[in-house]
Amino acid sequence: MIVPSQISLGFQPGDVVVVTGAGRGIGRSTAINGAAIGLAVAAWDIDADFVRETVSTIEAAGGRAVAVTADATNSDQVEAGLTASAKLGPLRYLVNNAGPPSSLDLGFDEALAMSVGSMHKVAAAWLRRGHEENAALVNVASVAGNIIGTAPDWYPAAKAAIMGWTRHMAAYRSDDVRTNSVAPGMTDTRRLEGFKESEIGQRALGRIPLGRMATPDEISWAILFLLSPLASYINGVLLTVDGGWTITQ
Numbered sequence: 001m002i003v004p005s006q007i008s009l010g011f012q013p014g015d016v017v018v019v020t021g022a023g024r025g026i027g028r029s030t031a032i033n034g035a036a037i038g039l040a041v042a043a044w045d046i047d048a049d050f051v052r053e054t055v056s057t058i059e060a061a062g063g064r065a066v067a068v069t070a071d072a073t074n075s076d077q078v079e080a081g082l083t084a085s086a087k088l089g090p091l092r093y094l095v096n097n098a099g100p101p102s103s104l105d106l107g108f109d110e111a112l113a114m115s116v117g118s119m120h121k122v123a124a125a126w127l128r129r130g131h132e133e134n135a136a137l138v139n140v141a142s143v144a145g146n147i148i149g150t151a152p153d154w155y156p157a158a159k160a161a162i163m164g165w166t167r168h169m170a171a172y173r174s175d176d177v178r179t180n181s182v183a184p185g186m187t188d189t190r191r192l193e194g195f196k197e198s199e200i201g202q203r204a205l206g207r208i209p210l211g212r213m214a215t216p217d218e219i220s221w222a223i224l225f226l227l228s229p230l231a232s233y234i235n236g237v238l239l240t241v242d243g244g245w246t247i248t249q
Contacts, residue, residue, distance in 0.1 A: 010229030013038040014064070016088045017227070018081075020072050020122060021098030023050025025189035026140060029216035030095055030223050035063030037224070042085030044068045044098065064088060072098045072118035078125050092132040093227050096122060097140040102155040115158035116165055123169070123177075131176040136227045139166050139181040140219075146183055146238060147246040159183070163238050170236025178235050180226040185242025188213040210243035 017034050021027035023045030031043045035058040043058070045051035048069040058065040066088055070081035085091055096119040100106060106114065119139055144150045145159025162181060169179035186204060205212065222241045225231055240246060 007037050009037060009224060010232075011037060011039055014040050014089060015092050016040045016042060016085065016090060017093035017095060018042045018044065018085050018091055018122075018126065019095040019097060020044040020070075021140075022054050023047045026184065026187060026216045026219045026223075027095070027097040028054050029220035030097065031065070032057055032061075033217065033220045034224055035065055036061065039093070040064040040088040042066050042068055042081075042088055042091070044070050044072070044081055044085075046071050046098070072122050073114055075121060075125070078122055082125055082129060086129075090132045091126060091129065092135050094123060094126050094135075094137045095140070095223055095227065096137065097223075098122075099140070099158070102144075102150065102152060106152075106154060108154045108157070111152075111154035112158050112161060115154070116161040119162060120165060127173070127176055134229065134232070135177045136231075137169065137177050137179045138223050138227050139163075139179070140223065141166075141181045141183045141238065143183050143185045143240060143242050143246050146240065147249055166238070167236050174235060178232070180231070180234060180236065181238045182219065182222050182226065183238050183240045183242070184214060184219045185240070185245045186213045187216060187219055189216055204245075207248045208243045208245045209248060212243065214241060214243060 017039045019031045022031040022043035031041045031054050035041045043051050043054045051067045055065040055067040068081040068084050070077040099115045139162050141162040142159040144156040166181040
């Protein structure tokens with residue numbers, strides 16, 4: 001995406017954002033677009049090759065970034081990742097995007113620990129290091145957690161839990177951080193590759209008023225807005241970005 005040079009969303013040039021799951025999809029777009037508007041990006045992913053490619057794209061465009069290979073469910077790797085990220089400067093912003101795809105065959109308890117538990121782990125470690133003034137956090141949930149029922153059972157449960165925890169953070173940790181969540185609808189990423197051509201995919205697309213999936217860039221701009229100083233009085237909300245899908249259910 002080409003970003004007009006005057007766009008900043010109120011961020012100060014060089015402010016640092018940690019983006020988990022930045023190797024592909026929504027996380028990758030958030031990292032690249034964040035860098036394009038002047039943020040220094042600590043791009044995290046469990047896949048070293050993908051996250052290095054994200055950082056190479058940022059650096060080729062003149063941005064500042066560091067690649068962090070980390071499993072967000074592993075406390076030691078999270079701490080090491082934060083240490084590596086801090087080389088860019090104080091860690092003012094966090095985008096909690098990493099999480100398992102619904103296609104994985106996971107047990108219920110394990111899946112919730114990997115989904116919302118990992119986000120809690122990263123945020124808690126981030127806050128323990130001392131919060132920056134006007135710090136902000138955005139958690140990436142899903143319409144599967146607020147309106148749409150999906151399979152497997154753990155997936156909508158985990159996405160609903162993300163928003164429940166977001167509300168807790170907004171109510172009880174607002175002295176430390178402003179916390180919101182984004183709920184994407186169907187988004188054209190590798191996780192849904194081939195889905196729109198399937199029978200069930202065509203039925204779902206037929207109920208989206210805008211008639212198509214979102215692009216990862218479209219989700220990323222919603223994330224960056226909620227993270228930004230322009231959203232300074234927005235706290236504890238779930239921003240649904242779904243082309244109107246949920247209003248037709």
